[in-house]
Structure formats: C-alpha cells, structure tokens
Amino acid sequence: MSKHNMSDTLTWLKSAPGLSIVISIVVAVAATIDAGPYLMVNMVVTGGMLALVATGLTLMLGVLNIPMFAHGEYFMIGSLTAYYIFTPISEFILEHPDSWLVTFGPFIAIIGALIGGAIAGVISEKLIFGPLRRRSTDNWVMNSFLLTVGVSVLLVNLHQLIFGADFKGIVGYWQGMPISIAGAYISLDRALAFIISAVIVALFYLFMTYTRTGMAIRAVSQDITGAEIVGIDIEKIVMLTISLACALAAVAGGSLLFMYPSYPTVGLEPLYMAWFVVILSGLGNILGAVAGAFMVALLKVITMEYVGAGWDFVVPSALIMLILIFKPSGIFGSDVRGVLDK
Amino acid sequence: MDTTTNDLNMNLFDRVLDKLCLTPIGLAGLILLLILPFIPPFNQEYMLRWLIYCGFVAAMSVGFDFTAGYINIVNFGYMAVAGTGGYTSALLVINAGLSPWIAMLAGGVSSAILGLIIGMISLRLRGIFAACLSWFFGLAVMGLATKMVWLTRGPLGLRTPRLFETESNFPFYFLIIILVYLTYLICKWVVRTKMGLAFQAIAQNMDAARTSGINPVFYRVFNFTMSCAIAGVLGGFYAHFYGILTPDMMHTSKTVEILAVAYIGGRGSLWGGAVVAFPFIFLMEIVRSTLSHLPGLNLVIYALVLILVMIYYPGGFSYFYDTHIRQPKNRVLRYFLNGREAKA
Numbered sequence: 130m131s132k133h134n135m136s137d138t139l140t141w142l143k144s145a146p147g148l149s150i151v152i153s154i155v156v157a158v159a160a161t162i163d164a165g166p167y168l169m170v171n172m173v174v175t176g177g178m179l180a181l182v183a184t185g186l187t188l189m190l191g192v193l194n195i196p197m198f199a200h201g202e203y204f205m206i207g208s209l210t211a212y213y214i215f216t217p218i219s220e221f222i223l224e225h226p227d228s229w230l231v232t233f234g235p236f237i238a239i240i241g242a243l244i245g246g247a248i249a250g251v252i253s254e255k256l257i258f259g260p261l262r263r264r265s266t267d268n269w270v271m272n273s274f275l276l277t278v279g280v281s282v283l284l285v286n287l288h289q290l291i292f293g294a295d296f297k298g299i300v301g302y303w304q305g306m307p308i309s310i311a312g313a314y315i316s317l318d319r320a321l322a323f324i325i326s327a328v329i330v331a332l333f334y335l336f337m338t339y340t341r342t343g344m345a346i347r348a349v350s351q352d353i354t355g356a357e358i359v360g361i362d363i364e365k366i367v368m369l370t371i372s373l374a375c376a377l378a379a380v381a382g383g384s385l386l387f388m389y390p391s392y393p394t395v396g397l398e399p400l401y402m403a404w405f406v407v408i409l410s411g412l413g414n415i416l417g418a419v420a421g422a423f424m425v426a427l428l429k430v431i432t433m434e435y436v437g438a439g440w441d442f443v444v445p446s447a448l449i450m451l452i453l454i455f456k457p458s459g460i461f462g463s464d465v466r467g468v469l470d471k
Numbered sequence: 472m473d474t475t476t477n478d479l480n481m482n483l484f485d486r487v488l489d490k491l492c493l494t495p496i497g498l499a500g501l502i503l504l505l506i507l508p509f510i511p512p513f514n515q516e517y518m519l520r521w522l523i524y525c526g527f528v529a530a531m532s533v534g535f536d537f538t539a540g541y542i543n544i545v546n547f548g549y550m551a552v553a554g555t556g557g558y559t560s561a562l563l564v565i566n567a568g569l570s571p572w573i574a575m576l577a578g579g580v581s582s583a584i585l586g587l588i589i590g591m592i593s594l595r596l597r598g599i600f601a602a603c604l605s606w607f608f609g610l611a612v613m614g615l616a617t618k619m620v621w622l623t624r625g626p627l628g629l630r631t632p633r634l635f636e637t638e639s640n641f642p643f644y645f646l647i648i649i650l651v652y653l654t655y656l657i658c659k660w661v662v663r664t665k666m667g668l669a670f671q672a673i674a675q676n677m678d679a680a681r682t683s684g685i686n687p688v689f690y691r692v693f694n695f696t697m698s699c700a701i702a703g704v705l706g707g708f709y710a711h712f713y714g715i716l717t718p719d720m721m722h723t724s725k726t727v728e729i730l731a732v733a734y735i736g737g738r739g740s741l742w743g744g745a746v747v748a749f750p751f752i753f754l755m756e757i758v759r760s761t762l763s764h765l766p767g768l769n770l771v772i773y774a775l776v777l778i779l780v781m782i783y784y785p786g787g788f789s790y791f792y793d794t795h796i797r798q799p800k801n802r803v804l805r806y807f808l809n810g811r812e813a814k815a
Binding site: 261264265270272274275278280283285286287289290294393397404405408440446447449450 | 596602604731734782
C-alpha cells in the first residue's frame with residue numbers, strides 16, 4: 130500500500146506540476162536562508178493578493194471565455210472604494226480611539242470594496258458584456274478581449290477625470306505592534322491581508338466544489354449547452370460569475386490599500402502579474418491559479434532581491450515566454466492546439 | 472479601395488491607379504492630405520505636429536491590420552516592436568554616426584528580426600495565447616529599455632537628431648504621408664497576390680488551409696516579420712521626428728491606441744485605419760488641448776467609441792463604407808468611389 134503511494138508520488142513529482150512546485154519550494158527556502166525571512170513574507174503576501182486577482186481572471190476565462198484585460202481596473206475600483214470608506218472611519222477613530230471601529234473599521238472598508246467590485250461587475254455585464262454576447266456571431270474570445278481593452282482604458286480615465294490622478298492612500302489599517310515570526314517582523318496589516326486573502330480563496334474553493342451554485346458554474350464552464358439542458362439559468366450564472374470575479378479583484382485592491390494607494394493605473398501591475406499566473410498555470414484551473422500565484426510572486430520577489438527593482442517584468446515575462454514555447458497549455462493546463470502539432 | 476481587374480478596356484489612368492491600389496476617391500484623399508498644410512487653420516506648426524502624429528498612427532494601424540486583419544493574431548506588443556526599431560535607429564545614429572535615413576532602415580531590420588522571433592515562438596499558439604505572448608514580449612522589451620540605462624538612458628530619454636535640419640514640421644509631414652501611403656501600398660500588394668488568400672485561409676480555418684496545401688508556418692512567420700519591419704521603420708521615424716525617445720513609447724496603452732484606430736477603421740481592410748486615424752486622432756488632440764482642465768476626457772471618448780464599435784458595429788468604418796456608400800446609382804459617382812469596374 131505504502132509502496133504504491135510512493136510510486137504515485139514519484140510519478141507526480143516527475144510531472145510538470147510536481148517538478149515546478151518542488152523547484153519553487155526549494156528556491157524559496159534557499160533564498161530565504163540566503164537573504165532573510167522577509168523575502169518569504171513578501172512572497173506570501175504578494176502571492177495571496179495575486180491568488181485573489183488571478184482566481185477571478187481564471188473564473189472569467191473558464192466560465193465565460195472572456196480574457197479579461199480590465200481586471201486590474203476592478204482592483205482599482207476596490208482600492209478606491211476602500212479609500213473613500215476608510216477615510217471618514219479613520220477620522221472618527223482619531224477622535225474616539227476607544228471605539229469598536231478601531232478593530233472593525235478596516236473590515237467595513239474591505240467588505241465595502243468587495244461589494245463595490247461586485248456592483249461594478251454587474252454593471253459591466255449589463256452594459257457591456259451582455260450586449261456583446263447577444264450580438265456576437267463569431268470570434269468571441271478575441272472580440273471580448275478587445276472589448277475589455279476598451280473597458281480598461283475607459284475606467285482608468287474615468288478615475289482620472291472624476292477623482293484626479295493623485296495617490297489616494299492610507300498609512301495603515303490597523304495600528305499596533307508588528308508580529309514577529311522567526312526573526313521577521315510582519316506588520317499587522319500585511320498579516321491580516323494575507324489571512325483575508327487565504328480565507329477568501331478557501332471559501333471560494335469550497336463554494337465552487339460543494340454548493341449547488343458552484344457546481345452550476347463549473348457545469349457551465351464545461352459545456353454550456355449541456356448545462357442549459359439540465360435546467361441551469363445561464364444568464365444568472367453568467368451574472369454571478371462576473372460579479373464574483375470582479376469582487377475577488379476588488380477585495381484584493383481593498384485589503385492592499387496600504388501597499389498600493391489608489392490612482393488611475395494602479396491596476397496595471399496586478400493585471401500583468403495575474404496574466405502571468407494564468408498563462409503559467411493554464412486557463413480555467415482555479416487550484417492551479419493559486420499555486421501559480423505563489424510561483425509568480427516568488428519569481429517577482431527573487432528578481433527584486435537578486436537582479437534589482439524594475440527588472441520584475443523582464444525576468445518573469447521571459448521565463449513565462451519560455452514556458453509558453455515548451456508547454457503552451459501551461460504547467461497545470463488543459464490542452465491547447467497550436468500550428469505545429471498535428 | 473481596391474478592384475483587382477484585368478480588364479483590357481481600362482485606359483492608362485485606370486491601370487496606373489489600379490497598380491497603385493487607389494480608387495479615384497483614394498487619390499483625391501491623398502491629394503487633399505498633401506495640400507492640407509497649406510490650408511489656413513492647418514498651416515500652424517502645432518496643428519502640423521498633430522497631423523504628423525495622426526499620420527504615424529495611421530501608418531502603424533495599417534501595419535497592425537496586416538497581422539490582425541489577415542492572419543487574425545493581435546500583436547499586442549506592436550508599439551514595443553516599433554520602439555525597438557526606434558531605439559536601434561537612434562543608437563546607431565548617436566554611437567555609430569550613421570545617417571538617420573539609413574539608421575531608420577536598420578531599425579526596420581532589427582524590428583523584423585524581433586518579429587521573426589515572435590512569429591517563430593508564437594507558432595504553436597493560437598488566438599489569445601499568441602496575443603499574450605507578443606504582449607509579454609513587449610513588456611519584456613520595454614523593461615529592458617527602461618533598465619539598460621547605460622545604453623538607452625532609461626526613463627530620462629534618449630536625445631536623437633532629427634531627420635531634417637530644420638525647426639519646421641513641413642518636411643516631416645510630407646514624409647509621414649509618403650510613409651503612410653507606402654505602408655498601405657506594400658501591404659496591399661502582398662495581400663493582392665496569392666499570399667493574401669493564404670493569410671485569410673489560415674485565419675479562418677487552419678486545418679482546412681493545411682489540407683489545401685498551405686504551409687501555415689511560412690505564411691504566419693512571413694506576415695509577422697513584415698508587419699514588424701514596417702513598425703520598425705515607423706519607429707525610426709518617430710524617434711527622429713520627436714527628437715526624444717523614452718521607454719514610455721513602448722507602453723501597452725500606446726499599442727491600444729493603434730489597435731483602437733485599426734478596429735474602428737475596420738479590420739481586414741488596411742485602408743480603414745489610415746482613413747479613420749486622421750479625423751479621429753485629430754479630434755482627440757483638439758479635445759485634449761482645449762479641455763485641458765478635464766484630463767483624460769479624450770481617452771474616455773476614445774474608449775467609448777472603441778466599446779460601441781466593438782459591440783454594435785464590429786465591421787468598423789470600412790464595412791459601413793462598403794455597404795452604404797460604395798454603391799450609389801449615379802455612374803459618375805460610382806466611378807469616383809470604385810474606379811473602373813470589370814464589365815460583367
């Protein structure tokens with residue numbers, strides 16, 4: 130029995146997912162020993178945020194076949210909402226340092242970001258994706274991609290037009306001593322941001338796996354006609370998926386407001402990174418996206434540490450291009466057909 | 472603007488027009504563009520500057536459409552490719568003392584090599600994957616240009632000598648109009664041959680195309696290389712016109728600008744983007760400069776137009792032209808719009 134398990138594990142280790150996960154863990158540990166534990170902390174916080182954004186992106190791709198270019202803008206909407214909710218709260222806290230808002234105010238802001246993202250998602254489905262879906266005849270993937278490019282430009286510039294181009298940030302959500310883990314000091318904000326993203330990703334995974342609605346979403350992603358035959362309301366599922374995906378990005382924006390102040394193009398970096406994750410892990414694979422998020426975060430953190438700031442687009446994108454060349458379907462991916470394969 | 476006919480009844484004028492891939496209205500438009508800088512509101516230097524930018528976007532959108540409209544792959548790093556050409560050209564002029572004219576062509580060659588590489592490595596990918604790959608490639612190239620400060624001076628910008636030793640924008644304007652037309656002409660010539668059919672066959676159904684004996688590898692790589700070479704030469708023009716080159720030029724948002732114009736003009740038409748670019752970009756520049764207290768308004772309009780076109784009129788301007796304007800009852804007007812048609 131145990132021998133059988135061993136050989137299974139060995140086969141998994143030799144496969145692309147196993148190999149890449151093992152290599153990333155080894156690299157992460159080695160780098161942590163070499164440079165210090167803060168590297169691991171940075172990786173975990175960035176990875177948690179990326180996991181949220183990338184899961185939303187994966188969801189959109191898997192269920193609706195929309196390669197979202199505007200996903201970073203929902204991140205921006207989230208951080209903007211959180212900023213405008215949290216600013217009055219923090220003023221109130223300054224006057225009443227003992228109120229319950231000191232602990233729970235940030236949560237209100239983050240939940241507000243979540244709701245704001247969901248509403249933005251519903252609006253964009255009603256105004257933009259719905260009409261395109263009803264009118265589109267062919268080439269849906271490319272058309273919807275270009276449409277989201279337009280949405281992205283629109284939202285970025287609406288932000289600039291209405292709220293201005295300055296940085297709208299906060300000093301921090303929670304005051305208090307940083308937590309010390311193995312010699313690395315982690316501020317309360319970072320720790321809680323990671324915990325929030327972990328909880329949300331876990332909840333999301335449970336929702337997709339065990340609830341009827343989650344199963345319906347997965348059914349639609351596998352076969353839209355089949356799902357319709359068994360009586361799933363496609364319109365409802367589509368609406369739910371878009372609002373979920375946008376809410377995931379927005380909550381990442383909201384909970385990271387202390388790291389990324391809100392300004393028009395704040396969403397670009399999470400967007401690029403999330404696309405790296407999605408391409409790396411293969412389209413439409415949620416667990417893969419979570420693993421990929423930490424790999425990309427590791428890549429980014431290591432590049433910043435050993436090559437220098439500013440190279441964090443060059444090295445990951447070069448590596449991901451290599452992966453695309455040799456394994457077009459991504460590490461955890463489903464199959465993609467190319468020109469050369471017969 | 473094309474009528475591929477081999478009718479013996481055509482007179483010399485029509486035959487020349489046909490070889491030049493123009494219709495009478497196209498010729499009229501070209502002449503209008505050439506005399507535009509002498510007509511009063513447009514003869515001011517700042518207006519000319521805008522018009523030159525319009526011309527640049529027009530030429531880029533033709534080159535972009537050559538890939539996007541014919542083999543149906545969106546080259547999302549198009550401005551990065553152009554930027555590579557621009558930087559190569561600028562560095563050759565500065566460090567090797569080459570004349571900007573030769574350096575521009577060298578920039579085209581370097582971009583062609585880049586296009587060859589992108590074309591080769593994106594062979595296994597289709598649709599959105601190929602777009603992503605070229606996008607990441609563009610990001611990587613932009614990152615390199617930003618970080619190789621010893622060579623490119625990074626975000627500080629590289630000062631480049633201009634093509635003409637004059638403060639005036641006039642010669643640049645005529646040059647860009649010629650470049651727009653040349654780009655269109657070269658692309659159109661290629662598309663008119665058997666190759667154009669092969670491109671479209673690959674775009675529509677790869678397997679069917681392969682069954683009929685078309686080798687997709689050659690055609691895709693050729694298409695990519697050619698459109699990137701065009702971008703490289705235009706990038707060289709950009710570098711030697713503005714006189715300063717920053718990595719910002721390679722940004723994805725610039726590619727989006729080209730892409731929007733190409734799609735509003737109508738994909739697969741080549742001329743659509745070039746025609747739309749002039750009024751559209753010009754209007755955007757006017758909005759930007761007159762309503763400067765509302766920054767970003769021009770891009771909001773831009774995005775709205777792109778979204779509306781994508782949803783409600785995916786054919787773009789060229790489709791509108793073909794269905795509503797092209798076939799009037801009046802014979803003279805018809806000749807004017809279509810050129811001499813083959814007798815049925």
